[in-house]
Amino acid sequence: xxxxxxxxxxxxxxxxxxxxxxxxxxxxxxxxxxxxxxxxxxxxxxxxxxxxxxxxxxxxxxxxxxxxxxxxxxxxxxxxxxxxxxxxxxxxxxxxxxxxxxxxxxxxxxxxxxxxxxxxxxxxxxxxxxxxxxxxxxxxxxxxxxxxxxxxxxxxxxxxxxxxxxxxxxxxxxxxxxxxxxxxxxxxxxxxxxxxxxxxxxxxxxxxxxxxxxxxxxxxxxxxxxxxxxxxxxxxxxxxxxxxxxxxxxxxxxxxxxxxxxxxxxxxxxxxxxxxxxxxxxxxxxxxxxxxxxxxxxxxxxxxxxxxxxxxxxxxxxxxxxxxxxxxxxxxxxxxxxxxxxxxxxxxxxxxxxxxxxxxxxxxxxxxxxxxxxxxxxxxxxxxxxxxxxxxxxxxxxxxxxxxxxxxxxxxxxxxxxxxxxxxxxxxxxxxxxxxx
Numbered sequence: 001x002x003x004x005x006x007x008x009x010x011x012x013x014x015x016x017x018x019x020x021x022x023x024x025x026x027x028x029x030x031x032x033x034x035x036x037x038x039x040x041x042x043x044x045x046x047x048x049x050x051x052x053x054x055x056x057x058x059x060x061x062x063x064x065x066x067x068x069x070x071x072x073x074x075x076x077x078x079x080x081x082x083x084x085x086x087x088x089x090x091x092x093x094x095x096x097x098x099x100x101x102x103x104x105x106x107x108x109x110x111x112x113x114x115x116x117x118x119x120x121x122x123x124x125x126x127x128x129x130x131x132x133x134x135x136x137x138x139x140x141x142x143x144x145x146x147x148x149x150x151x152x153x154x155x156x157x158x159x160x161x162x163x164x165x166x167x168x169x170x171x172x173x174x175x176x177x178x179x180x181x182x183x184x185x186x187x188x189x190x191x192x193x194x195x196x197x198x199x200x201x202x203x204x205x206x207x208x209x210x211x212x213x214x215x216x217x218x219x220x221x222x223x224x225x226x227x228x229x230x231x232x233x234x235x236x237x238x239x240x241x242x243x244x245x246x247x248x249x250x251x252x253x254x255x256x257x258x259x260x261x262x263x264x265x266x267x268x269x270x271x272x273x274x275x276x277x278x279x280x281x282x283x284x285x286x287x288x289x290x291x292x293x294x295x296x297x298x299x300x301x302x303x304x305x306x307x308x309x310x311x312x313x314x315x316x317x318x319x320x321x322x323x324x325x326x327x328x329x330x331x332x333x334x335x336x337x338x339x340x341x342x343x344x345x346x347x348x349x350x351x352x353x354x355x356x357x358x359x360x361x362x363x364x365x366x367x368x369x370x371x372x373x374x375x376x377x378x379x380x381x382x383x384x385x386x387x388x389x390x391x392x393x394x395x396x397x398x399x400x401x402x403x404x405x406x407x408x409x410x411x412x413x414x415x416x417x418x419x420x421x422x423x424x425x426x427x428x429x430x431x432x433x434x435x436x437x
Contacts, residue, residue: 020215021208024180029073032066033207034173035166044164045070049077054113056134056141058149058158061166064206067144068117070166075113080140081105083114087121095129102139112139119143120152127154134160168205175200177207181214189214190222191231198228202235249280253288256331260289261296265335272331282320282327286312289330293337300340300415307333338415346409353406360400393427395434 026032029039029049038045048054054074059067068084075082083098102112116122116130134141141161145152149163169177178196182188191199203210213235226234252275259267275285286308293304311330315323361367369379384394399405411417411424 019212020181020184020218021211023184024177024211026069026073029070029077032070032073033176034169035066035070038164038166039070044162045074049074052078054078054080054140054142056161058119058143058145058153058161058163059166060145060147060149060163062168062205063146064203064208064210065166065169066207067166068115071113071115071142071144074142075115080111080113083112083139085114085116087116087118087126092126092129095126099133099138102133106138111137114139114141116141116143118145120145120147120149124154127157131156131160169203169207169210170205171200174203174205174207174210177210178214181211181218185218189217190225191217192225192227195226195228195231198231199235252280253285256285257288257292257296260292260331260335261339263335263339265332268331268335269328272328276324276327282315282324283312285327286315286330289327289334292334295344296339296341297334297337298340298343298417299420300338300342300412300417302416304334304337338417340412340414340417342409342411342417350408353408357400357403360402362400363397365396366398391430393430395427395431 029045032039037043040046041050059070061067072082072084074080081102083102085094085098098114102114105112119127130139130141133139143153143161149158178189178200189196189199199210199213202213216235220234252271256268256271256275259271272285276282289311290305290308293308297304308330311326314326317323318326364378364381365383367379369375374380384396386392386394386396389395397405411421413421
């Protein structure tokens with residue numbers, strides 16, 4: 001199971017060698033920490049319990065935030081039978097047995113809360129198998145997932161369940177768990193205040209991980225309270241939660257992109273560091289920086305894309321960890337560059353117009369005439385060679401006869417684009433003058 005205090009087997013009372021997380025398992029919903037927005041009187045769970053009736057639920061949240069615990073307590077609170085399964089270890093045959101057992105209990109007037117841990121690991125067909133049993137009331141489904149349900153679960157299943165989001169445990173909630181652990185053990189943790197704060201930070205919002213670390217500390221004879229350095233040497237450092245093909249990946253790259261767009265180099269560096277220290281492929285980050293340089297900076301600073309491509313070359317040449325500095329430099333350059341999406345918007349508008357206008361023939365004066373016949377029928381006739389015109393600018397028409405001239409690219413007044421805007425205005429003025437003449 002992947003949730004705070006989770007265990008399918010409840011140990012007999014009086015057994016004190018159970019894991020600390022199990023011994024601290026909340027007995028009622030009011031004891032669950034960090035999820036008061038759901039379990040409180042005005043929360044979705046609080047209202048369901050008050051009404052004595054549950055609808056199917058999908059709990060979405062990080063590991064160690066209480067998904068399994070809340071589900072078990074929900075069943076107790078409304079007098080339902082709790083039936084847990086894990087999508088990691090269960091298949092169609094297991095589901096059939098569960099549904100059959102639920103029907104038998106239903107005939108005796110006992111309702112079943114079916115808790116499915118890691119529900120996103122069931123494939124689409126397996127997810128569909130829940131639908132008839134949810135609809136006819138055989139089971140009330142409570143699923144738990146660490147992944148974005150909109151990406152991982154069938155629309156039909158989503159439409160029949162309420163998605164409730166569990167928050168990562170904040171410092172106050174984690175501190176409550178430490179207090180409970182110390183009260184249960186009967187002595188304070190062997191940590192100074194700075195080390196205690198470091199321990200809370202290392203949990204990264206995961207209550208189960210925190211209690212496992214606490215259990216390790218209590219299992220060792222530590223004569224003098226540890227400082228942060230001593231704590232770090234004793235406990236393994238927690239690796240940040242980050243699945244490179246899951247929602248965390250997209251959340252962080254979105255945060256990086258928007259921080260760059262907002263010209264905040266400090267925030268951009270933070271999200272860049274989050275990704276790289278969690279094991280993201282540096283070349284993926286570099287590809288996104290190149291994309292950003294062309295989409296959000298463009299010709300406001302033409303050197304931005306050059307910096308990003310140079311960072312790619314530098315990283316490939318130096319390798320890790322030295323090459324990361326080149327990525328950082330490109331990130332800072334992009335964040336502090338003048339911004340313009342004028343080129344990006346011009347591309348979208350031009351592509352749309354090209355699709356809408358189809359196969360219009362360019363004006364005859366600007367098409368080539370490689371054969372005698374083509375010259376005879378007017379290909380290339382009256383073409384004005386701009387280098388021979390006054391000022392190197394002929395002011396000729398380049399648009400199909402069936403189209404009026406369009407404006408796709410409108411440069412901003414930021415960075416280098418301000419100079420481009422001046423050039424375009426100058427050429428437009430000459431074109432108007434020479435067209436009138």
